[in-house]
Amino acid sequence: MTIPDWQAHCLLTTAQMAAADRAAIAAGTPGIDLMEAAGAAVAREIRLRWRPRPAAILCGPGNNGGDGFVIARLLLESGWSVSVLHAPHPERLHGDARTAFDRWTATAGAGGKPAETVEWSTGGLDRGILDRAELIVDALFGAGLTRPVAGAPAELLVRAAARRRNGGVPVVAVDVPSGVDGDSGACRGPVAPADLTVTFFRAKPGHYLLPGKEMCGALAVCGIGIDDAVLELDAVAPQTAVNAPALWRRALRPPAPEDHKYTRGHVLVVAGEMPGASALAARAAARAGAGMVTVGWFPEDDAAARPFFDARLPAAILRRNLGETGDLAQFCRERKVQTILAGQGFGRGAGRRQKLAEIARLPPSCILDADALFPDVPVLDGQSGPPDAGTVLTPHAGEFERLAGAGDAGAGKVGRTRRAAAETGATIIHKGYDTVIAAPDGRAAIGANALPGLASAGTGDVLAGIVAGLRAQGMPPFEAACAAVWCHAESARLCGPGLLADDLPDRLPEALSVAFGRAPVR
Known part of the structure; x- marks a missing residue:
């Protein structure tokens, strides 16, 4: 990954965006x-998508709100019918927002x-402006809102949502839909x-994190004249990006x-106890490009595992009774094992832990x-020391809660995952639609190409297998994790509706072709 690749896909927190604004002004x-x-960028995007119609600018x-005044003026100058609903006492506006209002x-x-x-507050809610509007622009509050929307603005948003839901009136949000936290994606009111x-300039984490992601459409x-050089300032220096092939290919x-x-x-x-999970993971590791994949099990599982894997796995995937754990180190050394994937369907008994x-x-x-x-597994409870820097953990939301606890819930998904990675010393894939x-x-990245169809049994096993296959080829942990998440989602897209976890591994070669800019060949 190069610095330009990271900067092209980086996301800015509200504080970093404010610092970028100040730097540009300075x-x-x-x-x-x-x-x-x-304002010109929003007006342009509106005109690209909709013909002139009565518009209400909030x-x-x-x-x-200053951006909203600019949008209203430019749409009006373009021949649109425009009405503006604004906060009381405009004489209290100052700085650039006041200039925009005066214009x-x-x-x-x-x-x-x-x-x-x-x-x-002086009757605008009763004058039927929203009822007559055929397009609504939400320029009430930006991404840095720290309190729930309440009072008249809340009523305006409720009515705007009703017009969209019942009348099909499109809503355009400036920066973020008002009430969405730009850092966490949480909805405030x-x-x-x-x-x-x-x-503007760069998206924010809240555009890609639930529930804000579903609010944004x-x-x-859009660029507004801020130079990319501000991204190198200490006050900006983004550490989060939207996951894209440029970050890792x-x-x-x-x-x-x-x-x-x-x-x-x-x-x-x-x-372990559920061999199907390991079969999915092994096929995914092989399709991700690993030179060799072995599925191994311990003696207590031999009666069930051997016939299952003999029947289900391709001949290219090796099968082996591993003997006792003391024999495992010798096997890894002699057979040059680079990566081990463990835990999927393994079992929770004391001996297995x-x-x-x-x-x-x-x-x-x-x-x-x-x-x-699980916290009581010695891998993570400190009894065995922290995982080495090459370890990747792949928890879904419930597993993450057990690992990290709920004490820092206010930090948002990125903040909590980043903190858990720092505390464990491992790269963490905190799974979900976001x-x-x-x-x-x-460093952190947010997946942007997931599909709801991935919420089905076994897909997480496939994801873990992809990570293992990429790590075995020498990809660094963070890059391998990002690549696996992206290719996993792209494989689902290639499968189409009705996918099963079993379908995903065979789509991986096509997904990798897409990641490298080559048309997939079927």
Whole structure:
């Protein structure tokens, strides 16, 4: 991953975006120019999607409302019928927002243009503006709102949502839908779901995290004249990005003429009480490019595991009774195992928990899933020391709660996952529709291409297998985790509706082709 790749896909917190704004102003760009550019970007995106129609612009008391005044003026100048509902006492506006308001009122009062400007606390809620509108622009509050929306603004949002739901009236949000926290995606009070959200310079984590992700509709990220150089400032320095192939494809080494099965990496998948989970993971590791995949089990599972794997696995995937855990280190050494995947369907008995701890202490890098992710498993309770830096943990939401607890719930999904990664020393894939990948060094990425159809049994086992296959090939933990999450979702897209977890591994080669910009061949 290069710095330009990271910067192109980075996400800014509200504090980082504010620092970027200040840096641009300090470098000589007037604040009103940034506001005019932001308003022009929204007006342009609206005109690209909708023909002129009566529009209601809801303007809040700060700079988000200032953007709204610019949008109203530009739409009016383009021949739209525009009405503005704004916060009381506009004389209290200051700075750039006041300038934008004055420019709006001068244009609206120029004569011959259908425009009205109403304070929402003096009857604006009763004048039927929203009822007549055929497009609503939500410029009430920006991404940095720290309190729930209440009072008249809350009522406006409720009515805007009703017009969208019952009348099909499109809603356009400026920066974020009002009430959505730009850092966490949490909703603070009522939110009017948007058909289009236009944000500026860089998107924010809240655009990709639930529930905010579902509130934003289509997302347009528009430049407003801020130079990318501000991303290198200490006050900005983004550590979060939207997961995309540019972040990791340079780290995946393509097969070379001199390669053989061991240089492509040997994955050992340790099976337990539910062998189906390991079969899915093993197929995924092989399809992800590992040079060799072995499924192994302990003697107590031999009667069930051997016939199951003989019947279900391709001949290219090796099967082996591992003997006792004391024999495992010798096997890994002699067969050059680079990566071990353990925990999926393994079992929760005391003896099995101890086996997981012994597996985690072996030299190969570990991918730990499912039954390895309980606090009482010695892998994570401190009895065996912290996982090494090559370890990847793959918890779903329930497993993550057991690992991290609920004490820092207010930090949001990115913050909590980043903190857990720092505390465990492992890369963590916090799974979900808004999967977050976090590294111990503070980097984090948010998955943006997941499909709801992935919420079915076995898909997590496939994901863990992909991670294992990529790690065995030498990809660093964070990059391998990001690549696995993206390819997992892309494989689901290629499968289409009605997918089973069993369908995903065979789509992985096509997904990797898409990631590298090549058309998949079927």
